[in-house]
Amino acid sequence: MKLKVNTLIFSLLLIMIFSACENNPSKKIIIENKSDINYESKVVELPWDKVAAQYPELDLANFKIVEAVSKKELSFQLEYAGNTAVKNILVQVSLNVGSAIELAIENGKPSEVNSKTYGRFVPERFDDFAWENDKIAFRMYGKALELRGKGNAYGIDVWVKSTDKLVINERYKRGKYHVDNGDGMDYYHVGHSLGAGNIAPYKSDSIWYSKNYYQYKVLDNGPLRTTFQLDFEPWMVDGQEVTATKIVSLDAGTQLSKMEITYSFENVEPLPAVIGIIKRPEEGGQELFKVEDGILAYWEPTHGDDGTTGVGIIIPSKVSNMKLRNDQYIAEVEVSNNEPFVYYTGAAWDKAGVITNQTQWFEYLDTKKQELLNSGIEISFKSE
Template sequence: MKKLFLLIAAVCACFACTESKTVTVTVANPTDMQRDGEMVEVAMSEVTGKLNLADTAQIIVVDADGKQVPYQITYDEKVIFPANVAASGSATYTIKAGTPEAFPVKACGKYYPERVDDVAWENDLVAFRTYGPALQASGERAFGYDIWTKYNTTEPVVEARYAGELNPETLAKIAELRKTDPKAAQELYRSVSYHVDHGNGLDCYKVGPTLGGGTAALMVGDTIVYPYCYATQEILDNGPLRFTVKLVYNPLTVKGDSNVVETRMISLDAGSHLNKTAVSYSNLSSVTPVAVGIVLHEPDGDVTTDAANGYITYVDPTDNVNNNNGKIFVGAAFPATVKEAGTTLFSDREREELRGGADGHVLAVTDYEPGSEFTYYWGSAWDKADIKSAADWNSYMAGFAQKVRNPLTVTVK
């Protein structure tokens, strides 16, 4: 009898041990909005500790129906995965040892030294780029983020666009044709250029010497201290669900502080129209206004500014309004209180100096505290893709702002 009891106890202990080798993640939604596809983060140390896994072991994430969910382990040792949570409800996910299924890459990017040090990235919905030191060395002024439109596919497209635009053999052929047959040269150029829509979108957004599609910059009085191009870049995450890049900028002089260095951490998750960006400024000695700006390409454009609810939007006419390029919706959202938001037009002198057709900015301004991190979200949509109207975009942005101000809560057991 004693042996039978010990056997049962051993079996129960093994069963309990097996049962304990799962991690239960409960995701609660504090809002009355359905929350689909938002990325949940769990510290990898919690997972490995609870599962008692070796560093080389693999894990899987499954939903309440036992279906595998795509995940990524980020540079800062977090397990991230998309969660779907009903309004004012909760959802449960399980992490355990196992062999994950192959999931498609939905967020990725690359450094392009061959294109004056661009860094360009995308997810299944949108694409962006920022400019580097080789462009700055050329004398061209481009301070802000660039927006590339994307539709008809959830696959990565940016690398193929660069390959077409920069192919040396094609460029040489175009150069030769320009000498003898300019029309044929133009046709060949258009067949490979990313400024032409070949069925999945194009680059039809004009940045110029402005804040472009949502860049942050310090302000001294009413003057924007433009950050110019990044000095160094480091890609930290490259899919399948999140792209992250760290950008460090050249020193600036701000209000007598002569060595102010800006650092940006930009990340884009699958399924989101907006990038998360955390900005910090070293060697800044006093509280200084920081503005997030969207360039205006018409003085009386379709602008919405809602400081109280934490978002700004603008409907951009694209860089060629007569080319059937549609409308680009641009916006920024803020987890923290925005001090003020509105439209600022350039003076005649500024407009002449910029020479880029820009009329001003939509600005959201708040105060930056030295030693802190200023976090906000910026991004875009296109009326030829999933968001068709300004009203739909404003609804998306208002909802996004509410979500970042009321994040999903995650409990790990």
């Protein structure tokens, strides 16, 4: 009898040990901030290949990420980038300069989270494609708009927000998004321009606008990052045919979308292009040209009771010139054939209460540029 009891105890101990090992409590993921920037609610990419090497038995449908010490659970996202295999695990963390956080992966069903990013095709409104996060919202215009006699709308539109909730679906449902119902509105005017930071070829002192996008694909859709692809039909640019694909990505907690543009054309020489922001006819407002830093920004004139919108562009690669051309501020760049060209564009609204004046907006863009140059985020793995 004593032998049976001892055997039972030993078996229970083995089960407990196995369970502890299965949860990998001795394995840690360390995220360090070695920059001179304090990060608040930053989305960090944990490369899947490194995570999988550390946790080879990980069940994608049954795990959670916690702070190693407090055991506080973090929301996360499996990023696929349009593929069937995981590319990254995304987590959102806040890290002051010189600080670090230790995370652990445990078996178990993760808690449900509220998505902070979202995007969708909007067939009920002329094939818009709209996207948003907990800070700001945008849209671009689809083929139905031009096919139904409404014409082309080349630019990026801004929907300002004063809430961290997702609002796109509710605003389209109401059908009155030009009125502030307590969470923001659409008062931004795109017109026949690049709007809030779109890109187009620029040759013979002319901007060669494409038609509206005709095809879309959602690559990832929250909760921490939304990414989608828009395809454009060929059009003529100063005598040569050009096609374009745009991949747009928006993280939680930022004012800026990442734009990845690929142009295809026959010439071996790079294609001149401009990224633009429409200028308002009203008095006031302030522009910022920082050619060497690749920052073009505009703090618009106040729009009556609607408030004030700041629009900005960050271009990590070379910019040859910035100027006011007719009613648009433009940054001149060159794009190589079939090579992705990356820049960032976004907006802020003073009535959201976070960025309330031009100084804060310009400083925000300066800080984001430094972050792009060197984020200072280092990720390491250790087993104790």
